[in-house]
Amino acid sequence: MQSAVSMPLATNPDVQALPRTLTGRVLLAIAASAFVALCAHVSVPLYFTPVPITLQTFAVILVGLALGPTLGFSAMVLYLAEGAAGLPVFSPHSTGLIGPTAGFLFSYPFAAAAAGTVVRALRIGRSKFPAAIAAGVAANVVIFTLGAGWIAHLMHLTPGIAWHLAVAPFLPGEVLKVTAAAGAFVSLRRWNRS
Secondary structure (H helix, E strand, C coil): CCCCCCCCCCCCHHHHHHHHHHHHHHHHHHHHHHHHHHHHCEEEEECCCCCEEEEEHEEEEEEEHHHHHHHHHHHHHHHHHHHCCCCCCCCCCCCCCCCHHHHHHHHHHHHHHHHHHHHHHHCCCCCHHHHHHHHHHHHHHHHHHHHHHHHHHHHCCCHHHHHHHHHHHHHHHHHHHHHHHHHHHHHHHHHHCC
């Protein structure tokens, strides 16, 4: 009989069972929140909007795709709780859970859940890549709706001005982030199967 230590990672039943245990799910949620925090610190402020460019949305989408709707939602709630507790998990150019960027931050649990739900519901061909793209788009709709909606409410802006301030400048970057998250998700699935 082969020991668990000498077994390859993908065939090790202890590793495969880890996400099914409560401890495994907690560890995955903590790791996912740390991943989003790291991506938040890749941040570039813009002079014309209070919303910085970050890699957070890439991370949120990937977390939702990889962990699924329930665990993805839970990981993003944990991320928000870490920020509310004062841990430096948000972008250094963000106002945190108050101010203009709060709507984006509060959208993350719902965006991760949307990505996880859509990618599991869609069956587009043999590859999961098209489904992951669609899931990333769905997550971005949630992020931009809540983020721009909050900015419009907070700053008393018309929908058109909120669009130009909180959505339009970010769309080209979001195309890249959604594509990268979908590619990473498909690669993770392939690696997990091997």
